[in-house]
Amino acid sequence: EDQVTQSPEALRLQEGESSSLNCSYTVSGLRGLFWYRQDPGKGPEFLFTLYSAGEEKEKERLKATLTKKESFLHITAPKPEDSATYLCAVRINFGNEKLTFGTGTRLTIIP
Amino acid sequence: AAGVIQSPRHLIKEKRETATLKCYPIPRHDTVYWYQQGPGQDPQFLISFYEKMQSDKGSIPDRFSAQQFSDYHSELNMSSLELGDSALYFCASSARQGSGSGANVLTFGAGSRLTVL
Numbered sequence: 001e002d003q004v005t006q007s008p009e010a011l012r013l014q015e016g017e018s019s020s021l022n023c024s025y026t027v028s029g030l031r032g033l034f035w036y037r038q039d040p041g042k043g044p045e046f047l048f049t050l051y052s053a054g055e056e057k058e059k060e061r062l063k064a065t066l067t068k069k070e071s072f073l074h075i076t077a078p079k080p081e082d083s084a085t086y087l088c089a090v091r092i093n094f095g096n097e098k099l100t101f102g103t104g105t106r107l108t109i110i111p
Numbered sequence: 112a113a114g115v116i117q118s119p120r121h122l123i124k125e126k127r128e129t130a131t132l133k134c135y136p137i138p139r140h141d142t143v144y145w146y147q148q149g150p151g152q153d154p155q156f157l158i159s160f161y162e163k164m165q166s167d168k169g170s171i172p173d174r175f176s177a178q179q180f181s182d183y184h185s186e187l188n189m190s191s192l193e194l195g196d197s198a199l200y201f202c203a204s205s206a207r208q209g210s211g212s213g214a215n216v217l218t219f220g221a222g223s224r225l226t227v228l
Binding site for chain 1: 115142155166203207215221222224
């Protein structure tokens, strides 16, 4: 059965304290792994798409990496405005465009 | 840039009532998706439409139905509402890039919060 698991469920960091969020997946035929950021009561906001193992993408303080079994979202020197829930999602199978989400990591950056 | 527009933003209904949510995708996006997100939960896929035809179906209750219209907007109809239907309902849209190509990105709306009393 296809599964997407994120860890930790919640993470509290001091401002400037770097860390990584994990998304591990067991799917048949990965066709894309997506990272979204979601603020409370709002819709998920797209961050990155990764397609193949070894791929990396960066945006400001965030960097996403992908292996054959998992993806990491590295956050460097975070600021309070980086506080949000970070969702990982996968797309599998050709002709099927939906995303299957993990349960997310709730990140809190303390000033 | 134009985003995905959802209405209403908030909706309060009684049990056994009916509710309709609307979604206006980004212009030239041909695929619409509906997701349900309960408190503290991840978004759960309900249903999607490509070029006005249902393209995939997830965990959508039989009490719910949806369609995509000729102008590509979509409506999610929910009947016989139950307390457990209280959730955020997100619509997302995307533009397909053709079969066999790289994955395309889903852009989400701000959501409609349904509260069933």
